[in-house]
Amino acid sequence: MTLPLLLRHTRTSSKMSQLELALRLEVSQRHVSFVETGRAAASREMLLAWMEAVDAPASIRNAALTMAGFTTVAAETASAWTAGPDATEPALQRMIQLHNPLPGIVFDPDWRALAVNRSGKWLCSMVMPAYCEVIDNVFEGMDMIHCLSHEDGLLSRARNATQVGAALLLQLQTESWIRPALCPRVERLAESLQRRYGKLPVPSGVLGIAAPSAEMCFDTPHGELNFSTFQSAFGMPHDINSSSLRIELWFPSDDRTRHVMNRGRAVVQSLD
Incomplete structure (x- = not known):
């Protein structure tokens, strides 16, 4: 052309x-x-x-x-x-639905959830049941930074809460450099993590910038569940920037977790 x-x-x-x-x-x-x-x-x-x-x-x-x-x-x-409605959102929503029976979430650059798939909602009910009641089990629009800082949130049953909290805090602090609107919420997260866990470990990463992935380990009614999580943006490479929507996909990092998630397929489908 x-x-x-x-x-x-x-x-x-x-x-x-x-x-x-x-x-x-x-x-x-x-x-x-x-x-x-x-x-x-x-x-x-x-x-x-x-x-x-x-x-x-x-x-x-x-x-x-x-x-x-x-x-x-x-x-x-x-x-x-x-700045209009993101054309990638329908594709991302479709992607996390196809990711069932494993958790998936679509969120915006302000770290607010736009969509959580069935498996993600089920896992939330396992790892942070009290916080699910706080938000009335409405995950669309959930403040993901608040979810991290709340004492009953995502880290409440995490075995490696300090490592995960430190890595996500570093990622959010880095993002706040180019998205200043995040700063007040990130500062509250830092205060919450320090109050709950004391001095946080220094995450490994290139130039001190945490990678957009994490290893998560939870105590649940089904026993210990272990996941590897990965964040990414979807679209043509030149179109992706700090305002792009993102997707986070969770994968079982051991056979037992994989078995539990597969076994829970029927439970997950019943959430429809």
């Missing part, structure tokens, strides 16, 4: 006329037409304004810049252009 065709495609996909786009770009309709037919070249500033006007994701914007011979821009600068 050539640059003129790409630009025309972004405009028509946005259901925008040449005139409407020209008014937004403060140029003539004729100039927009010339750019779309290749008779005129767009400047870097015009390309960026064009991409903003059509609400193009970072991957499309950078493709246009590359075709024109300009340097690309980091995905973070496009976050305001993709």
